[in-house]
Amino acid sequence: MITDEEIYANEKKIVRLLRSTERESIEHVIGDMRLNGYFTSPASTRYHMSCTGGLAKHSLNVYETLDMLNKYSGSPIPDDSVKLIALLHDYDKQFVYQEKRLKNGELAKTPFEKKDSLPLGHGEKSVILLQKLIELTPLEQMCIRWHMGNYDKSFREKENIIKTNYPEVMLVYFADHISSLMLE
Ligand SMILES: [Fe+2]
Numbered sequence: 001m002i003t004d005e006e007i008y009a010n011e012k013k014i015v016r017l018l019r020s021t022e023r024e025s026i027e028h029v030i031g032d033m034r035l036n037g038y039f040t041s042p043a044s045t046r047y048h049m050s051c052t053g054g055l056a057k058h059s060l061n062v063y064e065t066l067d068m069l070n071k072y073s074g075s076p077i078p079d080d081s082v083k084l085i086a087l088l089h090d091y092d093k094q095f096v097y098q099e100k101r102l103k104n105g106e107l108a109k110t111p112f113e114k115k116d117s118l119p120l121g122h123g124e125k126s127v128i129l130l131q132k133l134i135e136l137t138p139l140e141q142m143c144i145r146w147h148m149g150n151y152d153k154s155f156r157e158k159e160n161i162i163k164t165n166y167p168e169v170m171l172v173y174f175a176d177h178i179s180s181l182m183l184e
Helices: 004-019 026-036 054-072 079-088 091-095 122-131 138-145 155-165 168-183
Strands: 097-101 107-114
Touching: 004 026, 004 054, 004 079, 026 091, 054 079, 054 168, 079 138, 079 168, 091 122, 122 138, 138 168, 155 168
Parallel strands: none
Antiparallel strands: 097 107
16 A cells, blocks of 8 residues: 555656656656556556555666666666666556446455556557657667566567677566565
């Protein structure tokens, strides 16, 4: 459970971090997030941060973890890209979870369900949606697209080329999984 105060504080923190990238069109992304419910969306239906505001909290955890892993690894990812990748890696999730209510109007035990009317793939869909609003660098595209690593069935086919050309992808994978498995 995340309190309303924490949801508000997380929104302020994420907006400040995104603005600090000084990336052209970042206001379009922030506007889209506010319009579509990014700051109140859960991060999953039952696995991690399956509560109102869970997506924003998870994204901040990934940001803090990725920032630390990136610095430990000699900072191969530029600072502004760390912010964009971590805070936006699950961008599509704000569109796919809906509140699940019982017939009497009360919230169900697992209060969210997944309804994806445009199943383009998790990483792919986030990149596609973001590219309509902001220009991502190839490194940012790769890190968001492949952040699920082996959990994405098509990762194995391209594993060698991804790890050779964009080893930074694995930092995002580790940051995401350290956050969801150990911090949440
Ligand atoms: Fe994630």
